[in-house]
Amino acid sequence: MSTRRKGLTLIAALLVVGVYLWLLRTTSLPQAPAITPEAPEARQPFPVDFALPDLQGQIMRLSYRRGQVVLVNFWATWCYPCRVEMPSMQALYQDYRDKGLEILAIAIDIQGKEVIAPFVETYGLTFPILLDPDNVVNMGLRVAGIPLSYLLDKRGRVAGVEIGARDWNSRPIRRLLDQLLDA
Secondary structure (H helix, E strand, C coil), X not given: CCHHHHHHHHHHHHHHHHHHHHHHHHCCCCCCCCCCCCCHHHCCECCCCCEEEECCCCEEXXXXXXXXXXXXXXXXCCCHHHHHHHHHHXXXXXXXXXXXXXXXXXXXXXXXXXXXXXXHHHHCCCCCEEECCCCHHHHHHCCCCCCXXXXXXXXXEEEEEEECCCCCCCHHHHXXXXXXXXX
């Protein structure tokens, strides 16, 4: 192997390690969501009433979730920060689903169920996963990046928006959910 080729190989290896370390640093979960709840009188209705199929082909409509606090999360299997936050969402869902929390995770993978179903099984996710491979809802909301989450109150109004991966099972989010569920 020539000296030049060895040098390029070393540079490529260092670049890969650098990107890996950067990803670890930038995708670790912040301790708590930065959601600052809107005062009830300032909350606006969620702009889109979507109807999307889940992994079993059942159509789920957002408006049918009125009376529940809903976390709407846009994600994809190829999105590393999305993968990082999923276990904390599952833990939160386990503790709060019987109290009135619904999580609707909208997957935007273009391969659809083919890649999403194995991901859901691997991560042991039990909250509803909705399929939007054509990005219909995503485009309607002009979502610029993922993960993106909207927390909706019982009346379907936006109580907060979170951009990026978060620890959804943290004490601050639990306190906020308790407030929203008691309202």
